[in-house]
Amino acid sequence: MAVCAVCGKGPLMGNRVTRRGAAKRKGGAGRKITGIARRAYRPNLQRIKIMDQGTPRRVLVCVSCLKAGKVQRAV
Secondary structure: OOOOOOOOOOOEEEEEEEEEOOOHHHOOOOOEEEEEEEEEEOOOEEEEEEEEOOEEEEEEEEHHHHHHOOOOEOO
């Protein structure tokens, strides 16, 4: 299981809901649920090189941590 090295963000589980039919506001009889399947919402993890106590190493970091500036890239 891949998690962010900075914030610990990992996959979250949810449902994929399949529907059929036209919406009532579009003249139909309403949307009906025909199936529910489990799925994973995965974070946008990038493998980058960071400086860790003076030594560069590769870790998985989510893009929200990169954009927030919580980690410094190694050059």
